[in-house]
Amino acid sequence: MSEGGAVETTVETIETVPTMEKSLIAVIAVIAASLLIPLTGNKYALYLSTKIWILILYAIAFNVLFGYSGLLSFGHALFFSGSAYTLAILVARLDYPLVVGFILGIAAATLFSAVVGTLSLRHREIHFAMVTLAFSMLFWGIVMKWRDVTGGEDGITGFPRGFSMFWFYYFTVLVVVICSYLMYRFVKSDIGLILEGIRENETRVQFSGHSTLKYRLYAMIVSGTFTGVAGVLWALLDRTVTPTIAHWTFSAIPVIVTLLGGPQSFIGPAVGTIVYVIIQDLITKYTLYWQFIFGVAIVAVVLFFRGGVVGIVERYLRGR
Amino acid sequence: MKSVKMLKLSDVNSYYGKSHILFDVSLEVDKGEVVVLLGRNGVGKTTTLRTIMGLVSKRTGKIVFREEVDLIELPPYRIAKHGVGYVPDYGGVFPNLTVEENLKISIKQSVRQSDRIFDMEEIFKIFPQLKEFAKRVAGTLSGGERRMLGIARGLLLNPDLLLIDEPSEGLAPKIVHNIAEIIKTIQEYGVSLLVADQNLPFVEKIADRVYVMDKGEIKLSGKMDELSRQDLERFLAFS
Numbered sequence: 173m174s175e176g177g178a179v180e181t182t183v184e185t186i187e188t189v190p191t192m193e194k195s196l197i198a199v200i201a202v203i204a205a206s207l208l209i210p211l212t213g214n215k216y217a218l219y220l221s222t223k224i225w226i227l228i229l230y231a232i233a234f235n236v237l238f239g240y241s242g243l244l245s246f247g248h249a250l251f252f253s254g255s256a257y258t259l260a261i262l263v264a265r266l267d268y269p270l271v272v273g274f275i276l277g278i279a280a281a282t283l284f285s286a287v288v289g290t291l292s293l294r295h296r297e298i299h300f301a302m303v304t305l306a307f308s309m310l311f312w313g314i315v316m317k318w319r320d321v322t323g324g325e326d327g328i329t330g331f332p333r334g335f336s337m338f339w340f341y342y343f344t345v346l347v348v349v350i351c352s353y354l355m356y357r358f359v360k361s362d363i364g365l366i367l368e369g370i371r372e373n374e375t376r377v378q379f380s381g382h383s384t385l386k387y388r389l390y391a392m393i394v395s396g397t398f399t400g401v402a403g404v405l406w407a408l409l410d411r412t413v414t415p416t417i418a419h420w421t422f423s424a425i426p427v428i429v430t431l432l433g434g435p436q437s438f439i440g441p442a443v444g445t446i447v448y449v450i451i452q453d454l455i456t457k458y459t460l461y462w463q464f465i466f467g468v469a470i471v472a473v474v475l476f477f478r479g480g481v482v483g484i485v486e487r488y489l490r491g492r
Numbered sequence: 493m494k495s496v497k498m499l500k501l502s503d504v505n506s507y508y509g510k511s512h513i514l515f516d517v518s519l520e521v522d523k524g525e526v527v528v529l530l531g532r533n534g535v536g537k538t539t540t541l542r543t544i545m546g547l548v549s550k551r552t553g554k555i556v557f558r559e560e561v562d563l564i565e566l567p568p569y570r571i572a573k574h575g576v577g578y579v580p581d582y583g584g585v586f587p588n589l590t591v592e593e594n595l596k597i598s599i600k601q602s603v604r605q606s607d608r609i610f611d612m613e614e615i616f617k618i619f620p621q622l623k624e625f626a627k628r629v630a631g632t633l634s635g636g637e638r639r640m641l642g643i644a645r646g647l648l649l650n651p652d653l654l655l656i657d658e659p660s661e662g663l664a665p666k667i668v669h670n671i672a673e674i675i676k677t678i679q680e681y682g683v684s685l686l687v688a689d690q691n692l693p694f695v696e697k698i699a700d701r702v703y704v705m706d707k708g709e710i711k712l713s714g715k716m717d718e719l720s721r722q723d724l725e726r727f728l729a730f731s
């Protein structure tokens with residue numbers, strides 16, 4: 173019992189291979205079907221689905237840190253808005269080409285995550301969440317106050333998208349699919365394995381010869397960078413950036429959708445995002461009362477189905 | 493031929509918060525030796541191994557490894573990289589990872605790349621059961637299998653010194669016998685071992701030398717075959 177609280181619960185053996193194949197087929201089917209959306213000519217559906225794709229990237233990137241490394245960040249809005257604002261400032265204020273804004277926007281998110289990671293990763297659990305929250309609030313404050321550069325409450329407009337909405341949708345799908353694949357490779361790599369080990373028992377990873385701080389920083393940078401990709405896409409979609417995306421409530425989105433969809437599976441956050449955005453879109457047409465019910469539903473899923481929506485579906489499939 | 497002192501602890505003291513646990517512990521492990529740290533429950537065996545491994549944050553004294561480096565100030569991962577492997581009590585496996593993944597976590601860490609002895613293939617030769625269970629989640633293994641997996645993971649680091657905590661605890665006599673055989677095999681590979689245990693028949697099978705611990709101090713030490721069984725039992729009897 174002395175090596176670090178070693179009450180070892182036995183784990184049920186799970187046949188992962190068949191469910192993995194099934195979910196891969198499901199994912200491909202959903203992607204293929206979603207490619208038809210622009211062809212319907214429904215502008216609102218097009219806008220909403222582009223948004224969903226971007227938020228999916230945001231949630232999956234967040235979960236690289238949360239689900240795979242056991243680190244709950246409450247400041248991912250910093251990386252999201254950091255990249256979006258970098259793009260907007262470079263392109264709208266300083267007349268850089270859009271491509272440069274796009275690339276340097278992502279690079280800014282990489283830089284921010286490296287800095288915030290270095291300063292916060294010594295903290296664990298709720299303390300880590302608080303430190304990341306503090307950094308993102310600081311950034312939000314800067315965005316609100318430094319009007320000359322950030323436009324304050326009004327944000328920044330006046331930069332192009334580079335695509336029509338129609339083609340921007342396909343561009344977004346392509347970028348999100350590629351980024352998700354890269355993150356999938358990352359979490360399944362040797363580094364990903366070490367991160368899983370850290371989540372299970374950090375001490376055991378240390379005496380196996382790994383500097384856990386270094387690996388947690390890797391996870392932070394990968395997560396922050398891909399969050400940055402989502403951020404620049406978001407800026408392009410609306411052709412505007414506003415402080416909403418820097419606010420802490422925007423950091424809460426990936427937390428909620430990930431818990432809703434299931435942090436233990438790679439596509440859990442994506443499923444959670446789709447459920448969340450669609451339901452939210454429907455209920456805002458009704459009243460606050462519905463929002464309350466939605467809130468209760470989320471809490472229920474999180475409390476009683478720890479695998480999230482994906483966990484529920486998996487259990488249902490296995491039961492057959 | 494003068495043999496290298498693999499490990500030398502001089503006046504090591506350890507604390508958990510305000511409680512003082514180890515008092516001026518000094519001990520040595522020569523190259524190729526199996527040394528056993530013997531003592532009742534709660535005397536500080538685990539604490540000694542954890543202190544060597546850098547896992548007890550408040551520690552003082554000298555812990556010289558290979559006559560080269562003092563480990564006392566180093567973090568656990570650096571100590572591991574210098575060539576000290578650690579197998580906690582009950583094996584210390586990652587219960588939600590598969591057997592293969594448990595092994596892969598330390599395989600990249602071989603200390604001296606040139607004289608790597610233990611790779612997956614070699615490990616499966618020593619522990620054929622693990623090959624059978626490669627895809628199984630470690631949490632489903634029996635107590636003995638977990639102990640084997642823990643030892644295998646420690647060996648994949650290719651350590652010069654392996655610390656093993658209570659390898660015999662709670663296991664059936666037949667499995668304890670297997671573990672003793674494995675420890676002998678590891679010794680034949682040239683790895684030095686420091687083992688904490690309190691099962692005297694098991695210790696008699698594996699030990700070259702013994703240190704007896706009581707209340708955080710070394711009370712008695714010597715070659716296994718020169719110590720009297722009575723003396724050893726006196727320290728192990730529950731009082």
Ligand SMILES: Nc1ncnc2c1ncn2[C@@H]1O[C@H](COP(=O)(O)OP(=O)(O)OP(=O)(O)O)[C@@H](O)[C@H]1O
Binds near residue numbers: 508511531533535538
């Ligand atoms: N994390 C801790 N915090 C405070 N005291 C501790 C801690 N771990 C161990 N101790 C105390 O340190 C003393 C030595 O414990 P240790 O685990 O080293 O003994 P041990 O010889 O390994 O015993 P066992 O045979 O039961 O494993 C005991 O009195 C124990 O209560």
Ligand SMILES: [Mg+2]
Binds near residue numbers: 174539581
């Ligand atoms: Mg112990």
